[in-house]
Amino acid sequence: MHDATAPDSVPGRDWVHAAIASLQREARRSADTHLLHVALPAFPGIDFYFKDEASHPSGSLKHRLARSLYLFALCNGRLAEGQAVVDASSGSTAISEAWFARLLGLRFTAVMPASTAPDKIRNVRALGGECELVDDPASVRARAAALARHGACFLDQFGLAEQATDWRGNNNIAESIVAQLGAEAHPQPAWIVCGAGTGGTSATIARYLRYRGLPTRLCVAEPTGGAFAVGWSSRDRSAVATRPSLIEGIARPCVEPGFLFELVEAVIEVDDVESIAAAWLLRDIVGGWYGGSSGTNLVACLQLAEAMRARGERGSIVSLLGDRGERYAQSLFDRAWLAARGLEVDAAVGRLAVRIHGR
Numbered sequence: 001m002h003d004a005t006a007p008d009s010v011p012g013r014d015w016v017h018a019a020i021a022s023l024q025r026e027a028r029r030s031a032d033t034h035l036l037h038v039a040l041p042a043f044p045g046i047d048f049y050f051k052d053e054a055s056h057p058s059g060s061l062k063h064r065l066a067r068s069l070y071l072f073a074l075c076n077g078r079l080a081e082g083q084a085v086v087d088a089s090s091g092s093t094a095i096s097e098a099w100f101a102r103l104l105g106l107r108f109t110a111v112m113p114a115s116t117a118p119d120k121i122r123n124v125r126a127l128g129g130e131c132e133l134v135d136d137p138a139s140v141r142a143r144a145a146a147l148a149r150h151g152a153c154f155l156d157q158f159g160l161a162e163q164a165t166d167w168r169g170n171n172n173i174a175e176s177i178v179a180q181l182g183a184e185a186h187p188q189p190a191w192i193v194c195g196a197g198t199g200g201t202s203a204t205i206a207r208y209l210r211y212r213g214l215p216t217r218l219c220v221a222e223p224t225g226g227a228f229a230v231g232w233s234s235r236d237r238s239a240v241a242t243r244p245s246l247i248e249g250i251a252r253p254c255v256e257p258g259f260l261f262e263l264v265e266a267v268i269e270v271d272d273v274e275s276i277a278a279a280w281l282l283r284d285i286v287g288g289w290y291g292g293s294s295g296t297n298l299v300a301c302l303q304l305a306e307a308m309r310a311r312g313e314r315g316s317i318v319s320l321l322g323d324r325g326e327r328y329a330q331s332l333f334d335r336a337w338l339a340a341r342g343l344e345v346d347a348a349v350g351r352l353a354v355r356i357h358g359r
């Protein structure tokens with residue numbers, strides 16, 4: 001007689017268990033990301049810290065998200081052996097999801113805007129992923145959902161980012177930062193600054209700060225006119241971006257499900273040329289190449305620090321380095337590419353250098 005309680009009565013459960021164990025082993029093999037301390041000459045008494053999320057094996061903070069999305073799909077019974085996996089992504093998430101698909105032996109397709117940096121597309125393909133390029137960036141999610149109706153597992157970064165992460169702990173990005181600051185001069189930062197793409201990072205950090213009863217405030221650094229900035233002040237979920245941005249990973253065209261406006265205490269808008277110049281300056285300040293969203297964060301940090309300095313406050317400000325700058329060698333770090341778009345990066349670098357060095 002068939003025994004409905006026997007472990008083998010759930011088809012495919014062994015594979016799911018093995019896949020989850022594989023993700024757990026990967027997490028265990030990975031070291032935590034560095035929290036880099038930066039002292040800027042113009043800000044005595046204010047410590048800056050940058051969490052190096054580019055140092056994950058798949059090159060960006062989306063490594064954390066991809067791991068969480070696969071675990072979420074597996075634990076919710078939405079992903080089984082041999083099933084194809086799909087998601088909509090402007091690049092970084094697709095690279096991380098392709099990386100984990102390879103780890104788990106699954107076929108992965110990324111639906112991405114045709115305008116995505118060529119290096120990122122190459123990255124996904126090098127990891128064995130397929131890229132389906134669509135002309136209208138606003139249609140990527142619908143296209144991925146359509147593929148899922150034919151049997152693929154839709155990881156759905158934009159729909160699920162905010163739910164898939166363990167916000168109370170499990171070494172999420174916020175718990176890691178707070179632990180790493182433990183012995184610093186100002187272990188409870190005045191501000192944490194991050195961008196909003198899916199909104200997952202800001203939601204996780206904000207929830208954790210409340211959960212732990214910390215006084216730290218959360219600031220979203222947003223390219224000027226991005227949907228988070230437009231919608232935040234009036235809590236308008238139907239807001240749309242008022243201008244496009246060259247900064248990948250953030251600056252969404254519309255309000256994403258993971259944008260939790262009520263958890264964010266400040267939004268600072270940054271023009272693209274300033275973000276790009278700041279990414280250039282990060283090479284001198286922290287000694288590595290980081291992408292445009294890291295530059296956006298740096299500019300917002302400077303603005304917050306200037307306000308602290310004006311009030312005579314001391315303390316610390318923490319931000320993130322979201323991805324590797326090498327991905328933008330042919331775009332944000334290419335003078336000809338910038339000139340073709342009318343971006344005068346050298347002048348912007350000069351302006352920021354004055355704010356950083358105080359002269």
Ligand SMILES: *Cc1c(COP(=O)(O)O)cnc(C)c1O
Nearest residue numbers: 092196197198199201249293322
């Ligand atoms: C996704 C992304 C962000 C924003 O993080 P979310 O958690 O998705 O809001 C910032 N920088 C880069 C490079 C990203 O890829």
